Amino acid sequence: MKRRQVHVLKDIARQRMERLFGLARACAGTHPERSDRYVELALRIGMRLRVRPTREMKRMFCRSCRGYLSPSQRMVRLRDGVLVIKCMRCGHISRMRYR
Numbered sequence: 001m002k003r004r005q006v007h008v009l010k011d012i013a014r015q016r017m018e019r020l021f022g023l024a025r026a027c028a029g030t031h032p033e034r035s036d037r038y039v040e041l042a043l044r045i046g047m048r049l050r051v052r053p054t055r056e057m058k059r060m061f062c063r064s065c066r067g068y069l070s071p072s073q074r075m076v077r078l079r080d081g082v083l084v085i086k087c088m089r090c091g092h093i094s095r096m097r098y099r
Contacts, residue, residue: 013049017042021057028070035068059085064092 020042024035039061046053061068067089075086083096 010049010051013045013051016045017051017053017057020045021060024060024068025070028068032068032070032073035070036066039068040066059096062087062090062092063094065090 020038024038024042027038028035042057043053043061043066045051059069062074065087067073067087069085069087073088075088077084077086078098081097081099083098084093085096086093
């Protein structure tokens with residue numbers, strides 16, 4: 001493929017990923033299994049076209065169980081310049097630095 005086509009495809013993939021994460025956020029309270037499916041589809045699109053999720057997207061899903069982390073499904077703590085997010089489903093803890 002030509003470079004221009006690749007850039008267009010990656011841009012479309014980013015838009016689709018953002019849209020799917022938005023849908024996951026919208027239906028997290030009423031249909032949690034549907035929001036997990038939206039996250040799974042968004043990550044597959046990203047892997048297929050080698051598009052990384054943005055920082056906000058990374059904080060919205062658990063890297064272990066790949067489930068959507070709604071406010072009721074996560075515990076967030078701030079400790080010594082580190083953002084600690086714990087998934088309440090599988091117990092996985094992810095740590096991210098902040099400034």
